[in-house]
Amino acid sequence: MSKNSIQLENISVTYPNGHHALTGVTASIEAGSICGLVGVNGAGKSTLFKAIMGFVKPSTGRVTISGMAVKQALKQNLVCYVPQTEEVDWNFPVLVEDVVMMGRYGHMGFLRHPSKADHEAVTAALERTNMTEFRKRQIGELSGGQKKRVFVARALAQGGQIILLDEPFTGIDIKTEDALIILFRSLAAEGRLILVSTHNLGSVPSFCDDVMLINRTLLAHGPVETVFTQENLVKAFGGMLRHHQLVGADLHDDEDKRSITVLSDDERPLVFYGETGGQKITKHGNKE
């Protein structure tokens, strides 16, 4: 079997109300790595996910998953999806273990009667995400981090090779974030394709191998080191970022020209240190 991949060819999405959410996105994403999908709110991250899953129909272009049409790939349970917290109805009467079991429906027969293998997969997924002790909780009775982990557990129970995570780091504490990053790393190392959307810049270099910067179209795509630059980020985020810079004269008493640039939205700030810098000095404004 060939390596898992997602091929996007000239994807454009226009919503029925006439909004052009995405235009001409062409990219190829390979398994075995973590790819960050980075863009401001409204950039089209969730829309791109939904196009990959066939939930919204692209007005132009084509999505190919591991060499197959989307529909065929979905039939094979290849794609797992972890929704954005805002898209879930947390009052819904389901227990944690019920949600994780939903990941197994595609493996079950007509009546969706869980087999022994299904129960085992659920237990294993709960363990791997440290959610075992909460399995009998109703999903509304969980903290922000636990809420995320339920859906990650569902993806694990489903066992797909391609995992799409929509803003898994929003509204969770640093400890949970680090635990999730370790989990994603090991999933990628097992040969899965991990695509994570985030508007949280600071953590991107620490866990992504590749990044796609989007703002209603694909602005840049490639390895973090070459693509995740100050210039590209300012292009992607425009005026949405808080931009703080300390130039050489404020940092050093010598002739050193290097400066510190702190880019932050509202979570982990991103820090650049080097000679490419502007002139403005502002106070630090980030939370941490």
Place this chain on the structure above:
Amino acid sequence: MDSLLAFFTEPLAHEFMQRALLMSVIIASVCSIFSCFLVLKGWSLMGDAVSHAVLPGLALAFVAGIPLAIGAFIAGLFCALATGYLKENSRVKEDAVMGIVFSGMFALGLVLITKIETDVHLLHVLFGNILGITQRDLIEAGIIALLCAVIMLVKRKDLMLYCFDPVHAGTIGLPVRLLHFGLLILLALTIVSALKAAGIILVVAMLIAPGAIGFLLARSFDHMLAIALAASLFSCISGTILSYHFDTATAPLIVVIQAFLFLLALLGTSLGTATRTIIKA
């Protein structure tokens, strides 16, 4: 003790009461099952719309000489589909579109019924006539209700997942469009089955209240189903029997009992929350 027993057995001496009770059990079951999906999907207004929209279908079916249930079903489904189509293809919000479509259809139905000579009794259509149920009504409603109930129970996990997370349902290869339209068809069929007994206006209550009670009290979906079913059966049976003894309209009494149960559930849960907060504090 004897008099208590007689309280239940005496009404059953009449054939019309036997039919009424059987009918109330049938519609209590099918309405309560559907109401769980309706409440979770947030389709209360849709239920209201589809039930009102069946009226012109009844009138036209009478003119065409086809079974009224078929006319009602087609009109109800037409309302749901027209709403969906107009929402997709205009900038008007769904609730506004729905309001226009169903009130327009309801009004058309009223015009037709007052203009054409039909044996469709307006008051019975609006509020039901469970004491006047015939053998044939019973069989018709029973078949439709059984069909709906079996489909909903057998496919409840798929339907529940569709309500909870349609995107995930799609990614694991479930036929999301089929589930969506299936749910709309089930809605129209459920309404048609309960129409003779509960009427256009009151069927909406039977489609919302049991699910809402279950939603308040349950933590998992199967519990919600069980609670909704129990609440619905209790109110339908007790409402039918009480209405016999106190000589009141039946369907309205059932709805009053359901509303009362809902209030009790609401009171119970908010008291529960309050005590928990006090204990914590």
